[in-house]
Amino acid sequence: DGNADEEFARRVRDAIAALEARGVGFAGLIMDQVLTSDGVYTDPVGFMAPVREAVREAGGVFIADEVQSGFGRTGTHMWGFDRHGIVPDLVILGKPMGNGLPIAALVGTETLLNTYGDTFRYFNTFGGNPVCIAAADAVLDEIERRDVLANVVATGALLRQGLDETLAAHGIAATVRGTGLIAGGDLTNARESVAESKELVGAIVNGLRERGVLISSTGPRGTVLKVRPPLIFQSEHVSRLLAALDDTFTHLAS
Ligand SMILES: Cc1ncc(COP(=O)(O)O)c(C=O)c1O
Known part of the structure; x- marks a missing residue:
């Protein structure tokens, strides 16, 4: 209905409150921006915005999962979060990024990434593979070249x-x-x-x-x-x- 976005935010607030009440606390919310595996719910445009605000108010991290919605899947925007008019704290990129070659990325605010980098030593066996990075670079070029x-x-x-x-x-x-x-x-x-x-x-x-x-x-x-x-x-x-x-x-x- 017309209040789906506010109802969605209310439920997220309730879930956050339940986590706090149980002493677990709230870290953040990760959302596929087109809800592909949940039945394909893409509209109304902007319905993620009140949820994004609820997460901000609670001091959590809003993570946009662009594995399905990113790289132009929605057509109107390169990124699903952009279509909803929101700015996430972290963005996950994957699947279409290398057009079949395995590559994924995490994009985030300087504060979050610096804090993470200062606190943990990150290691990844296959990270920084130049072949996959070349593929991802080509994907971006082709998206532009072929309109x-x-x-x-x-x-x-x-x-x-x-x-x-x-x-x-x-x-x-x-x-x-x-x-x-x-x-x-x-x-x-x-x-x-x-x-x-x-x-x-x-x-x-x-x-x-x-x-x-x-x-x-x-x-x-x-x-x-x-x-x-x-x-x-x-x-x-x-x-x-x-x-x-x-x-x-x-x-x-x-
Ligand atoms: C929205 C979404 N995020 C993440 C993943 C997982 O991606 P990966 O298999 O590269 O870990 C999938 C897999 O299909 C997905 O649909």
Whole structure:
């Protein structure tokens, strides 16, 4: 509803209070900025802001996990936290950073990183690998050179609209959410029971896999289709995905 952001912040405050009451204390909150593994909740834009404030008020560290949302996944912004208009204390980068090569990074405020560096001796067997760093450098260049973000906005809109239309054409009650090239098709109410909806989502994921298209499922009940293609996805790839989806539904109905 319209107060989802304030409700979210209230629950975080309650959780912080519960930790304090138990004598555990509160260190910080880590948040995926597009909640990919939680059912794809990307909107309304800015809904992370009251939570970010709640963390600041409690003296905690707000950590933006950009492993899924970073490097232009949302299309409108390079970073998910930027889309929500917030400034985190720490930012985690990973997965797309090396376009397949293993590399991750932690970005943070000078105060936090200096305090950490002065207090602990950091060691990492594979840290500072020049090959992976070259890959990460190339990724940043390619994002700029290919104007990847503009493609993400345009192709992402086609993808979400196409998913919506294809689900509706087959009489499936669904809500399609997302931004850029992260789309979630929520089929929780598509069947009589959540268990049956989950079964349908599994059948769709497998049907697409058999047709050469890889997607996944997400959400606490496994009832949301998770579509998160490469950022170079084009309209012809959207068409291929939708044709496979259409064929899957036809097969499931027969
Ligand atoms: C939001 C998010 N953060 C972190 C990770 C973990 O990344 P890694 O496997 O590189 O540790 C994942 C993995 O999929 C993720 O989805």
